[in-house]
Amino acid sequence: MLRTSGLTKRFGGLTAVDDVDFALESDELCSLIGPNGAGKTTFFNLLTGVLEPTEGSVELRTGAGRVEGDDGEGGASTGDDGNGADGWRDITGAEPHEVASLGVHRSYQVTNVFPNSTVLENVRVAAQAAGGDGMNFWRNAGQLEEYIEEAYAILDRVDLADRADEPASALSHGAKRQLEVGVALAGDPDVLLLDEPNAGVSSESVDRVVDLIEDVATDHAVLLVEHNMDIVMEVSDRVVVLNQGAVIADDEPAAVRDDPAVQRAYLGGYEPGSADDGASSDASTGSNDGGEPA
Numbered sequence: 035m036l037r038t039s040g041l042t043k044r045f046g047g048l049t050a051v052d053d054v055d056f057a058l059e060s061d062e063l064c065s066l067i068g069p070n071g072a073g074k075t076t077f078f079n080l081l082t083g084v085l086e087p088t089e090g091s092v093e094l095r096t097g098a099g100r101v102e103g104d105d106g107e108g109g110a111s112t113g114d115d116g117n118g119a120d121g122w123r124d125i126t127g128a129e130p131h132e133v134a135s136l137g138v139h140r141s142y143q144v145t146n147v148f149p150n151s152t153v154l155e156n157v158r159v160a161a162q163a164a165g166g167d168g169m170n171f172w173r174n175a176g177q178l179e180e181y182i183e184e185a186y187a188i189l190d191r192v193d194l195a196d197r198a199d200e201p202a203s204a205l206s207h208g209a210k211r212q213l214e215v216g217v218a219l220a221g222d223p224d225v226l227l228l229d230e231p232n233a234g235v236s237s238e239s240v241d242r243v244v245d246l247i248e249d250v251a252t253d254h255a256v257l258l259v260e261h262n263m264d265i266v267m268e269v270s271d272r273v274v275v276l277n278q279g280a281v282i283a284d285d286e287p288a289a290v291r292d293d294p295a296v297q298r299a300y301l302g303g304y305e306p307g308s309a310d311d312g313a314s315s316d317a318s319t320g321s322n323d324g325g326e327p328a
């Protein structure tokens with residue numbers, strides 16, 4: 035579904051992402067973990083076109099009919115659908131909007147919704163933009179109704195339908211993260227990149243966000259950055275560990291947990307259910323009891 039080869043990003047003398055070969059399958063929930071500064075966010079930025087790599091490539095195997103992002107520039111697209119003969123499309127250096135139109139969407143560490151718009155409007159506008167009608171204010175009522183229906187279906191899925199008419203600013207931090215996932219779903223993604231969706235979420239709300247992650251993973255490829263090792267162990271099919279920009283482990287959760295190199299670099303005595311007690315300061319519960327109530 036999504037793969038990188040030799041992906042490298044240098045900022046001056048610092049190598050933030052170092053020669054990373056990575057592949058995400060279409061039915062997979064893969065977690066990306068590692069200490070602060072390991073390069074996780076930079077890796078996300080390279081996958082989504084926010085940053086251009088210094089070296090290496092990013093390729094996507096897009097769904098049938100995904101041609102919206104093909105502006106004829108960047109990437110080694112060859113076929114009518116923009117994919118190469120082997121079905122893979124080179125998206126190295128593609129612009130973020132092009133990557134999104136090809137089906138790769140992300141949520142951010144910092145909540146990224148329009149606070150003054152209603153919960154429904156946030157999702158409806160994203161659905162309309164994904165439908166190619168983002169700037170068309172003159173849709174007939176029937177078409178607008180379809181986007182509203184789609185938005186309600188998504189709000190149902192992210193458990194926010196009963197708050198559709200409230201301004202997004204009225205939501206708790208955890209509910210805003212649910213809304214962010216809803217906005218990402220409205221883009222009709224194949225791949226979802228979730229950057230610490232539990233950061234700052236109150237402990238009461240973490241379970242709801244975890245349920246949502248597991249639910250969206252049933253029909254999307256998901257790459258999750260998460261510091262809470264209990265959550266990582268619970269939801270992941272596979273775990274990739276970055277340290278100083280390089281992959282030091284890529285395996286099933288239990289194998290990664292028991293890997294001595296991972297223990298040394300990151301986990302430092304992590305025991306299930308005691309993420310705060312035994313793990314290094316980086317691998318925490320990820321919840322924030324000081325966060326807003328649900």
Ligand SMILES: Nc1ncnc2c1ncn2[C@@H]1O[C@H](COP(=O)(O)OP(=O)(O)OP(=O)(O)O)[C@@H](O)[C@H]1O
Nearest residue numbers: 045048049050068069070071072073074075076077
């Ligand atoms: N725009 C930039 N310019 C210079 N250095 C940067 C830039 N962005 C990131 N870095 C550096 O690259 C390294 C990797 O940072 P990155 O934010 O990707 O790590 P991370 O694993 O996401 O960390 P965290 O878990 O704290 O979010 C760090 O040393 C960081 O200071």
